[in-house]
Amino acid sequence: MKFWKRIKIKVLAFGILMSIIPLVSLAYLNVRAAEKDLLVSIQQRNTDLVKGIAMDIGQLISEIEDKISAAGNVFGEALLQQNRESQEKFLYIFLRDIPAVEDISLLDERGREVARVSKREVITPQKLSQVDPELLSKEGMVKSYQTADRRTMVSLIIPVKSLLTREIKGGFYVQVNLRPVMNTVLAKYGNQDGDIFVVNNDGKLIAHEDFSQVLRQTPVNSSLAVRRFMEGKEYEGTLPLRYVSFNGEKVLGVYAPIKKLGWAAVMEIPVREAYKPITALKFKFLIITFFVVVLVVITSILFALRFTKPIEVLEQGARRVAAGDLNFVLPKTTDDEIGQLVDAFNFMTQQIKQKSAELIQTEKMAALGLLAAGVAHEINNPLATVSAYAEDLLERIAEEDVRELHRSGELARYLQVIGKQIERCKKITGSLLNFARQPAGHMIDINLNELLEDTLALVNHRIKQLGIQVEKEFNVDLPVVKGDLSQLQQVLLNIIGNALDAMETTGGRLKLVTEKREKDLVIKIIDTGTGIAQEELKRVFDPFYTTKPLGKGTGLGLSICYGIVKEMKGDIQISSSLGKGTTVTIILPMERKEGEKDEGNN
The missing domain is CATH 3.30.450.220 (LuxQ periplasmic domain, N-terminal subdomain)
Structure with missing residues (x-):
């Protein structure tokens, strides 16, 4: 914001002008009156x-x-x-x-x-x-x-x-x-x-x-x-x-x-x-006016700072909330109208935080519904294997000596296959459960490579259906990042889901990349789908805006993703070329060592 548009400058200018103009006018009129009296x-x-x-x-x-x-x-x-x-x-x-x-x-x-x-x-x-x-x-x-x-x-x-x-x-x-x-x-x-x-x-x-x-x-x-x-x-x-x-x-x-x-x-x-007496009088008035103006300016500055400081804090708070920091609480320093405005702002922030959580969960449930068929199919395969091995094992137990089966290792082999398939089902259902669970804002250390693998498991059936080739370039030395596992997985699932939607009719290649930069960790999700037009690219984070066909997509996915990443002090960047594909870059700050300060809170 340009400095002359700031309310502090306006209040300061108003106070100074409203103080100086009458003062200077009075001094001028007094000098003129004294001049006339002297001439008379x-x-x-x-x-x-x-x-x-x-x-x-x-x-x-x-x-x-x-x-x-x-x-x-x-x-x-x-x-x-x-x-x-x-x-x-x-x-x-x-x-x-x-x-x-x-x-x-x-x-x-x-x-x-x-x-x-x-x-x-x-x-x-x-x-x-x-x-x-x-x-x-x-x-x-x-x-x-x-x-x-x-x-x-x-x-x-x-x-x-x-x-x-x-x-x-x-x-x-x-x-x-x-x-x-x-x-x-x-x-x-x-x-x-x-x-x-x-x-x-x-x-x-x-x-x-x-x-x-x-x-x-x-x-x-x-x-x-x-x-x-x-x-x-x-x-x-x-x-x-x-x-x-x-x-x-x-x-x-x-x-x-x-x-x-x-x-x-x-x-x-x-x-x-x-005019010597008038000149001397003007000089005295000038000196007096100067000191009074200095006093008025200092008083106006102090008053403007005192008056506008809560407003500036409120404005900074609004910017932080707009940037996604819904945990920010404005300090209340007065009981006047500004204090009431601070209370209303904090209440509004809590309401936004609550509604945002509800919206995230709603979007998550919608995504869960879309995943249900694929997950069911993914679970069905290992369950069929378990069923077949269990049925075959029961028949052999009925026909053969159990001790012989145990001694030969056949019983252990059957049980190992059944256990492996059950573990596979457990992993799929565990990923689904973690994703569906209501977030509690619990911050934990997250391995991004493992999180990407778990997310791919949730959409693996759809990837196979669309015939999409998946490429992975993971940095094996990637440090952990601090965040909400469920929310971050929702971000990845939404973006990967958008990439799959873009390649639904044409097929293509999905590339997942993890990198380490100086202070950040980076996830890149690259597809070779239909891409996004440049005039639409600047609006993709707007709520309820979607490039998908009517009836498919709410237009809230990327908006929610943007809010989640911003709350983690990160950023999302999208580059795209129509007909060539899209690259979504998620930038997350690394967990700071003790003694480091968050620049955003300075």
Whole structure:
């Protein structure tokens, strides 16, 4: 049987699959749930972070505006009336107190610069310029730009209004360097796993943790978060955006608008960094799942072995019984359904054994009936001789002196002939009696040559009737074999009878051979009869199958012979050619010496 068809493998596979599939499925679902929870957590944390960055940037710009606006509201209108030197001194205060301010101008109500100071250059009156007067009405950021040395600047307009009429009298034109602003913000939110940067409404990079990116003006508008901002879409959802960033790396991105400036703060975390906790979790689940699977497999194997062992013993027992070992008894180890099945199997085996014995005896009686006429004829001849000699002896005793007959040896000669014929009858009837006796399973040492001679004596009359020539090739050094004499003789009688039936119309030659092989004794019964067709040869041991004409033969003979020989741990082999004859080979194991083991019982 192929190993995958064995019930042990099926039970083992079922146990393992039914244990592992739910376990692996549960582990997978837990990992997926943990992954989703982690992504939600990342999204929430990063969203809060970029919103905080956006708010802080806007707030820092607002603080700059508020400081300058507060001073302008108090001193601005009077400042416009002072000379340029006083105005510049006042403006230098902003440069000193607000690090992000790099350049600041004081404008009159027509937008002309009346005073200007800068951290990077000396401003002479010739460098004063004109600003569009309409900008004075636009409080807040009016533009952003980059200088020649790639500094990102923001231009702010802070109007100066009359304290009484709130009319615009002038204003401050402020140039704010965004880098100090970003440094302040990143100092608060720094040491993140990803990149934080700011883009304007055109998707242009304004600020980045890595200032070299700003210096190179790296295009970032290929990032999905930047494109979503440029499209004016508000960020929604519980999961971060997953995409390939402008640097070619897979990232999780979130963004938040800086509403005061019309910009956006963007944060991108590499997926490999974001998924480190998930990877660690998967590894832990993998280790746990592996050990649990190993435990489940070991448990399943032990359970499968424990569960299927009685079934395998039952299957082996069925094979032994099928092979003819009707003395085999299955051991009962449990009281469950399998134990009940063992009881039923043992009962069935005993029933088969009993019925087989009855069937053997029935077949034997049938054979005995067929032998009766021949045996009677064989006995009749010696009895006729006994009768003739006895009658003649009585006549001579009546006519002659008994002492003279005794002295001459005639009396002894008559008695010897009568005794010899009686011994002949005794041998024939003894063989017939031994064959007919109900078998008791008594195992004795059997001389196969003598058994063949006794069997031939039972069919001798028929052999003579059919004119069949008998040849014998007996190994005189043949050792004895252990077996049931009556059953083995029944086997020989059945096979020899079949050989005689095959030569009934044609006559022929019957050859009996005994051989000794390495571990076996062999009997060959060879006839020159009609033979058996090849398509029928493979079925000759089937119960109720016969090649004889209708009404002759039950089809049980060879089947019973096969069972008897198999029970003796032997074998029967038949070879035949149609029209040429048949050879039946009976192989019987020699009696093993003490210490040798029966391989079949190992």
